[in-house]
Amino acid sequence: MNLGQFLRILRARLWLVCAVVVVVMAAAFAVSVVLPQKYSAETALVIDAKSADPIAGGMMPSQLMASHIATQVDIIGSERVALRVVELAGLERMPQFREQWQEATGGTGELRAWIGAVLRSRLEVKPARESNVIRVRYTASQPEFAAMIANTFAKAYMETALELRVEPARQYAQWFDERTQGLREELEAAQKRLSDYQQKHGIVSADGRLDVETARLAELSSQLVQVQGQRAESRSRYSQAGAAESLPEVTQNPLIASLKAELARREAEREQMLGRLGPNHPEVGKLAAVIASLLQRIGAETQRVAASLGSSSRMSAAREAEVAAAVQAQKARVLQLQQHRDQISVLQRDVEGAQKAYDQVAQRLSATSLESQAQQVNVAVLTPATAPMWPSGPRLLVMLALALVVGVVLGVGSALLIELIDRRVRGEDDLAGLPGVPVLGSVPGSRWGDRVSRARVSSRTAGVY
The missing domain is CATH 1.10.287 (Helix Hairpins)
Structure with a gap:
């Protein structure tokens, strides 16, 4: 099939292509109208990893900056932070979440873990390119709820980051405290041995x-x-x-x-x-x-x-x-x-x-x-999330544009499929491909310009219909 044949088929089946496009776009419009609107709230966090640690006094090497940012992104999207969000927002005490949990799981499993998984599925964490800013976006059906959860994720992350920093320090401090007591006893014993020896032999210097x-x-x-x-x-x-x-x-x-x-x-x-x-x-x-x-x-x-x-x-x-x-x-x-x-x-x-x-x-x-005993982390909220004024989805224009593309593809495919099932002669090129069928002549069409009339040519006699 060459380009001319393809165009003649589309011209002949144009009504089918248009019908398929209209149907697909209508379906997309209906889906956009039926689907509930979604709102996305976003908060921005800045990680100050280039400043010196006020306690340890060291600075993070620039080679580890990218891995540090990637680690913080994973921490924000972790289950621990999600469970902290559930605790801070009190979501497990909300009746709607309990009802959804009953419908989804039949009451099996832990409610907090299920709510945390739902929150993580609607959470999007992206680091900014060539900067220390991390954007936390949460999508929900209510704008105020989306903003509240986004800000709660930021707060839960900062508390979790502080805990991850403080917990090992507390364990080390406890171990160092026990070790210090033992070393103090050893020092006192060594000083006593020296003093006893000097007193025994009467040696001052x-x-x-x-x-x-x-x-x-x-x-x-x-x-x-x-x-x-x-x-x-x-x-x-x-x-x-x-x-x-x-x-x-x-x-x-x-x-x-x-x-x-x-x-x-x-x-x-x-x-x-x-x-x-x-x-x-x-x-x-x-x-x-x-x-x-x-x-x-x-x-x-x-x-x-x-x-x-x-x-x-x-x-x-x-x-x-x-x-x-x-x-x-x-x-x-x-x-x-x-x-x-x-x-x-x-x-x-x-x-x-x-x-x-x-x-x-x-x-x-x-x-x-x-x-x-530290109470501060090197993370600050750059831009807190606010309730969005416009929904982030479903986007009608985007869906209609996508439906138009899908409808055109489906319409063209349907036209070609029907043409293959019901093959017709639409030009001299179609007869040239038949073996032993000479072309005696062509009659110009009156409707589509140079359209060729339908003709059948037998191997014994030839005629134009």
């Missing part, structure tokens, strides 16, 4: 006392080295006691030096007297006695100095032993203080670790407690 004792040990060690040097020197001098005259203590002794000077003077006098008076002179003998006395005194004083060297050596040995014992005792005291300091360091680290854990948990407890 281990580091300061250790520094003092270490300095004292260094001083005693230097004294020990000095005493050991003195003892070695005394021992060396004492070993030379056999040649006492050559000892520095003897040669530098003023008494011995004066005695030796006196002895030298007396010996010089004796030599003079021997040359003048002779060895048997009484004065020479008297001078010899004086010289002998001086020699005896020098020897005695020399022995006394040598003996003092022995006493000094013994005193140096005793002093060395005393200082060495003090050094050993000081070393033991320093080592003990180092052990105390190490143990105190371990106990202090335990206290610091317990304090740090307690501070961290206490900080989290403060934040979660503050968050659990």
